[in-house]
Amino acid sequence: MFSAMAKGPTVSEPTYFILAALLDGPLHGHGIIKRTLALSDNRVKLPVGTLYGALDRLAAGGLIAVDREEVVDGRPRRYFVITDEGRGVVSAEALRMAQAATVVISRIPRPGATFS
Numbered sequence: 001m002f003s004a005m006a007k008g009p010t011v012s013e014p015t016y017f018i019l020a021a022l023l024d025g026p027l028h029g030h031g032i033i034k035r036t037l038a039l040s041d042n043r044v045k046l047p048v049g050t051l052y053g054a055l056d057r058l059a060a061g062g063l064i065a066v067d068r069e070e071v072v073d074g075r076p077r078r079y080f081v082i083t084d085e086g087r088g089v090v091s092a093e094a095l096r097m098a099q100a101a102t103v104v105i106s107r108i109p110r111p112g113a114t115f116s
Contacts (some may be wrong), residue, residue, distance in 0.1 A: 011093050017044045018054055019063065019090035022082035026067040029055070032080070055080060063089055 011019070014036070021027060021035035029051055036044050046054070058064040063086030067079040082090070 010096065011089060013040075014044055014046055014050070015054060015058065016090060016093055018046075018051070018058065019082055019086050020094075022064060022080060023087070023090065026079040026081045028077045028079050058086065062086075 017036040017040050018032055020039055021032050024035075027035060029048065032055075033046050033048075033051060036046055055064065059066065059080070062083055064080045064082055067081040069076060069078050071077070
């Protein structure tokens with residue numbers, strides 16, 4: 001049963017939440033950090049260097065793209081968007097995790113349950 005659910009590559013938790021953060025629309029780096037924290041209940045904390053390395057890899061892989069660049073207070077700011085391919089990857093990963101959770105949750109004994 002496990003091998004049937006493990007089809008396709010999985011993504012790391014930070015990558016999953018970066019892609020999920022972009023589902024609602026374009027964000028710049030700091031916006032992605034804040035949205036990732038919110039979506040993960042403050043579990044996924046992305047240092048700036050880690051974030052931009054991940055964004056570069058995701059862009060090179062075609063999962064995200066630069067939407068626009070602007071200068072704010074003399075500093076460049078790049079906004080990123082999720083691509084259709086990125087949307088497919090995060091959707092497939094969400095489904096894979098939901099199916100895996102269902103398998104485990106269905107086997108957790110309920111309070112007062114007896115085993116035969």
